Amino acid sequence: MKRTKVAFVLSAAAMLAGCASPYPVGGVFTDMKLPVAVTSNSGKASKVGTAECTSVLSIIATGDCSVNAAKKNGGITKVDHVDWSARNVLGLFGNYKIIVYGD
DSSP, rough: HHHHHHHHHHHHHHTTOOOEEEEEEESSSSEEEEEEEEEEEEEEEEEEEEEEEEEETTEEEEOOOOOHHHHHHOOSSSSEEEEEEEETTTTEEEEEEEEEEOH
8 A cells, every 4th residue: 555655656746747837838739929038129120030940750850940040031130029939739740930020
């Protein structure tokens, strides 16, 4: 009986450990857009640049999702704010995008 209780407590602890996330995560499907950073610039960005990464089977991930890549793709030199979006289906296929707004 004592071993059963210990096994139950350890199992519960293992299942709950690390399950908290600062971001909303859908176990089956995730499609969200979240803020990353804001600067003290005007707030009237005239350009948008994006950079993307992809993930397949949660085994292979590739791409350049850096702010610098998004700035380069949008021809931005002065950043106003940065957002990111994520779309993931069952952890099998994921698309992640950084979106930089600026001038």
